[in-house]
Amino acid sequence: MIVLxxxxxxxxxxxxxxxxxxxxxxxxxxxxxxxxxxxxxRIELTTSDLEIQVRTEIxxxxxxxxxxxxxxxxxxxxxxRSMPADQVVTLSANQAKLTLQGGxxxxxLQTLPADDFPLVQEAADFGPAFGVPQKVLKGLINQVxxxxxxxxxxxxxxxxxxxxxxxxxxxxATDGHRLALAQATLDTEIPKQEVILPRKTVxxxxxxxxxxxxxxxxxxxxxxxxxxxxxxxxVTKLVxxxxxxxxxxxxxxxxxxxxxxxxxLLASLQRAAILTSEKFKGVRLNVxxxxxxxxxSNAEQEEAKEELEIDYAGDEIEIGFxxxxxxxxxxxxxxxxxxxxxxxxxxxxxxxxxxxPGFKYVVMPMRI
Numbered sequence: 001m002i003v004l005x006x007x008x009x010x011x012x013x014x015x016x017x018x019x020x021x022x023x024x025x026x027x028x029x030x031x032x033x034x035x036x037x038x039x040x041x042r043i044e045l046t047t048s049d050l051e052i053q054v055r056t057e058i059x060x061x062x063x064x065x066x067x068x069x070x071x072x073x074x075x076x077x078x079x080x081r082s083m084p085a086d087q088v089v090t091l092s093a094n095q096a097k098l099t100l101q102g103g104x105x106x107x108x109l110q111t112l113p114a115d116d117f118p119l120v121q122e123a124a125d126f127g128p129a130f131g132v133p134q135k136v137l138k139g140l141i142n143q144v145x146x147x148x149x150x151x152x153x154x155x156x157x158x159x160x161x162x163x164x165x166x167x168x169x170x171x172x173a174t175d176g177h178r179l180a181l182a183q184a185t186l187d188t189e190i191p192k193q194e195v196i197l198p199r200k201t202v203x204x205x206x207x208x209x210x211x212x213x214x215x216x217x218x219x220x221x222x223x224x225x226x227x228x229x230x231x232x233x234x235v236t237k238l239v240x241x242x243x244x245x246x247x248x249x250x251x252x253x254x255x256x257x258x259x260x261x262x263x264x265l266l267a268s269l270q271r272a273a274i275l276t277s278e279k280f281k282g283v284r285l286n287v288x289x290x291x292x293x294x295x296x297s298n299a300e301q302e303e304a305k306e307e308l309e310i311d312y313a314g315d316e317i318e319i320g321f322x323x324x325x326x327x328x329x330x331x332x333x334x335x336x337x338x339x340x341x342x343x344x345x346x347x348x349x350x351x352x353x354x355x356x357p358g359f360k361y362v363v364m365p366m367r368i
Contacts, residue, residue: 003091005061006060019034021052035068054234069098097110122224130190131216137205141205145160152175152176160196164190167186177322178363181246181358194243195220201225209229214229224238272295291309321366345365348363
């Protein structure tokens with residue numbers, strides 16, 4: 001049976017969109033496979049890692065009738081990648097094998113039964129759907145994702161908090177040392193819904209979302225979130241737990257504020273970071289009217305010093321930070337000017353962007 005006949009780039013694109021979550025090592029061999037379901041000229045491709053399930057559909061040529069099987073996702077992608085983009089490829093089924101043909105190339109692949117593939121059971125208690133343009137959600141994720149924890153024992157920090165309330169969508173990430181928050185406006189008013197998306201889900205959404213006005217529809221349930229965009233269905237388990245009260249962490253009345261060019265500050269910090277110690281990554285910032293001095297040193301008694309002219313007329317403050325935390329926020333932004341609000345040596349700093357009122361970044365100081 002000819003399961004499908006399509007251009008290499010069409011089939012490869014569809015497979016790549018669902019294969020990002022496929023793990024290389026699995027206790028269940030079938031999870032290394034993609035579920036291929038044929039219904040006439042429509043092919044449905046589904047992958048899962050038991051936590052996340054991604055599905056997409058493509059229209060293709062092929063024999064009439066229905067058919068379902070699973071085949072190794074990575075192998076299929078690697079073979080297709082090696083073929084010319086404009087080549088027409090054919091996928092045929094024969095007993096427990098699939099044959100992929102393109103030009104004079106022919107590959108026979110082992111399959112596993114479709115019935116063995118563990119589909120995610122969708123929750124019954126989804127709240128109301130709401131949406132934003134894909135580029136808006138991608139932008140929000142880009143503004144906060146770097147502040148997520150990695151393998152923290154406080155598992156609720158290994159992800160991003162999504163809060164939809166009224167006409168606001170707020171994303172918050174923190175690892176306990178810094179916190180990033182970004183907001184966008186929704187078209188419709190919805191009751192408050194709050195979920196924590198796992199780190200892997202966040203990174204996969206970031207990869208798949210497009211920089212365009214195409215919509216993404218979101219629905220949240222007690223233990224699941226569902227997203228629909230670009231012809232894809234994306235379902236994920238949530239992180240259980242209570243996210244920290246982020247409003248308490250954000251400073252409200254810091255009396256000293258300075259404006260500085262993002263790119264010059266990032267370049268100075270990158271140079272100073274070369275001579276920070278591997279373990280502490282600490283830099284000292286000296287702020288005084290008109291000037292910001294940056295200093296770093298290490299165990300070998302090497303030293304780096306940088307100076308920037310700034311728009312500032314407040315108190316003289318000397319404060320230490322992990323340089324990586326400062327570089328992260330500057331590297332993940334495209335603005336020209338950032339505003340930094342400070343109180344004293346021991347209080348956290350607040351980074352904001354004059355033209356983006358919904359963005360806030362809080363970073364704790366460190367002793368140097």
